Amino acid sequence: MKYEPIIGLEVHVQLNTASKIFCGCSTRFGAGPNTQTCPVCSGLPGGLPVLNSEALKKVVLAGLALGCEISGNSTFDRKNYFYPDLPKAYQISQFYRPICLGGYIELPSGGPPGQPMRRIGLTRIHLEEDAGKSIHSEDPEHPISYVDFNRSGVPLIEIVSEPDIRTSDEAYGYLQRLKSIMKYLNVSDCNMEEGSLRCDVNISLREKGSEKFGEKVELKNLNSFRSVKMAIDYEIDRQAKLLAAKERIVQETRLWDSRRAMTFAMRSKEEARDYRYFPDPDLPPIHLDEKYIEDCRLALPELPDRKKARFMEEYSLSEQDAEVLTSARELADYFEMTVSRGAVPRRASNWIQSELLSRLDDVDRIGAFIVTPEKLAALLSLIEDNTISGKIAKAVFGEMAESGADAETIIREKGLRQVTDSSEIGQIADRIIVANPCSVADYIHGKEKALKFLVGQVMKESRGKANPRMTNEILLEKLSRLQRLNEGGR
Numbered sequence: 001m002k003y004e005p006i007i008g009l010e011v012h013v014q015l016n017t018a019s020k021i022f023c024g025c026s027t028r029f030g031a032g033p034n035t036q037t038c039p040v041c042s043g044l045p046g047g048l049p050v051l052n053s054e055a056l057k058k059v060v061l062a063g064l065a066l067g068c069e070i071s072g073n074s075t076f077d078r079k080n081y082f083y084p085d086l087p088k089a090y091q092i093s094q095f096y097r098p099i100c101l102g103g104y105i106e107l108p109s110g111g112p113p114g115q116p117m118r119r120i121g122l123t124r125i126h127l128e129e130d131a132g133k134s135i136h137s138e139d140p141e142h143p144i145s146y147v148d149f150n151r152s153g154v155p156l157i158e159i160v161s162e163p164d165i166r167t168s169d170e171a172y173g174y175l176q177r178l179k180s181i182m183k184y185l186n187v188s189d190c191n192m193e194e195g196s197l198r199c200d201v202n203i204s205l206r207e208k209g210s211e212k213f214g215e216k217v218e219l220k221n222l223n224s225f226r227s228v229k230m231a232i233d234y235e236i237d238r239q240a241k242l243l244a245a246k247e248r249i250v251q252e253t254r255l256w257d258s259r260r261a262m263t264f265a266m267r268s269k270e271e272a273r274d275y276r277y278f279p280d281p282d283l284p285p286i287h288l289d290e291k292y293i294e295d296c297r298l299a300l301p302e303l304p305d306r307k308k309a310r311f312m313e314e315y316s317l318s319e320q321d322a323e324v325l326t327s328a329r330e331l332a333d334y335f336e337m338t339v340s341r342g343a344v345p346r347r348a349s350n351w352i353q354s355e356l357l358s359r360l361d362d363v364d365r366i367g368a369f370i371v372t373p374e375k376l377a378a379l380l381s382l383i384e385d386n387t388i389s390g391k392i393a394k395a396v397f398g399e400m401a402e403s404g405a406d407a408e409t410i411i412r413e414k415g416l417r418q419v420t421d422s423s424e425i426g427q428i429a430d431r432i433i434v435a436n437p438c439s440v441a442d443y444i445h446g447k448e449k450a451l452k453f454l455v456g457q458v459m460k461e462s463r464g465k466a467n468p469r470m471t472n473e474i475l476l477e478k479l480s481r482l483q484r485l486n487e488g489g490r
């Protein structure tokens with residue numbers, strides 16, 4: 001392609017404070033319409049906003065974790081526009097002096113290992129209030145619209161990236177990383193279905209090698225990371241075709257239609273001046289001293305990069321394994337709990353990444369998974385002490401994930417305990433040798449592969465319960481004896 005996509009993301013993250021940003025109303029999701037409102041958040045005349053100190057702390061934590069400069073002096077501004085879900089006809093936001101400036105998110109380069117990380121710059125993070133929600137009746141006979149103000153005044157942070165993103169994969173990786181960090185910080189649940197993480201995309205194309213930006217299109221209505229990726233790919237294609245045909249790109253806002261997998265024009269894009277921003281006279285400036293910022297810095301948890309390095313060091317995991325296990329805080333916690341219950345780290349890592357993650361649709365729910373870290377550790381210790389083979393353990397794990405029973409119970413009830421009695425394995429081996437004279441002859445005449453087949457037959461006869469290492473040794477011993485006899489007889 002002769003064009004280079006220039007992509008920037010604006011991500012709104014709902015903070016998980018108990019109360020709203022400028023009043024004491026609850027932020028709980030899913031309550032009956034307009035049951036969590038007061039004169040302040042429903043915009044009644046005379047209602048005065050007071051800043052929620054938890055919301056302030058959370059935006060500072062987010063800023064510190066993303067390498068931003070925290071402003072000691074920031075202010076709130078009014079963003080003026082009329083919409084039914086905005087009862088004051090302005091949104092309290094930060095325009096002139098946002099609380100966080102700069103910062104970055106680092107992504108794996110995507111190239112061979114050892115390459116430096118790709119750094120996507122941040123322009124700013126600011127604090128603002130959410131709007132209410134319009135609900136439209138789906139009955140064409142009665143086209144009525146309603147407004148629910150429960151969401152009005154829920155605290156939001158808006159994280160604006162620099163136009164540093166070049167591909168839809170990078171946008172996807174950026175969002176995943178951002179979500180992971182927000183969840184590590186416990187500043188948001190980042191639940192996209194409930195709207196606590198929302199993303200708009202700014203995208204333009206320019207000829208490769210050119211420094212000038214092309215006309216920018218804003219994409220909205222992206223309700224999953226996947227739709228962000230698909231909408232970007234669609235838009236790159238659409239704009240490239242227009243440019244190739246020497247047509248003009250219109251600067252506008254386009255909506256993503258996930259059912260038809262395409263974007264369509266919604267309105268011409270408004271600019272900052274259209275909003276008539278001005279300082280909010282009801283809210284004093286926010287002054288943060290060094291001590292406040294330092295206290296927040298000390299309160300930061302171990303973040304993904306640091307945790308990944310520690311996992312590699314402390315548990316001797318590969319970079320790839322440590323990357324996966326630390327990609328979500330809940331996953332990292334699950335792994336560490338499993339290890340703290342006695343599991344060998346590398347085995348725990350393999351099992352969590354293969355058996356466990358393949359059974360989970362959403363890694364966020366790992367904390368509620370029916371097989372707890374204690375139960376997984378107990379299962380893995382049974383492989384360690386040769387009670388069961390790794391293969392049987394996988395079947396046992398499947399049962400555990402279905403019923404929630406513990407490994408010991410399943411093994412006892414199904415009689416799956418590994419056979420480690422050498423005379424019992426020896427008897428099976430004798431039967432297999434008698435039943436397979438051709439394979440035995442092959443082995444004696446130098447076909448090593450025949451041993452593998454005979455081991456397999458013993459394992460099958462024992463219904464997978466014979467200890468594989470012992471089976472191998474016992475068969476080898478018996479076959480060697482036959483071989484000696486055979487040579488002596490010649």
Ligand SMILES: [Zn+2]
Pocket residue numbers: 020023024025036037038039040041042153
């Ligand atoms: Zn309220």
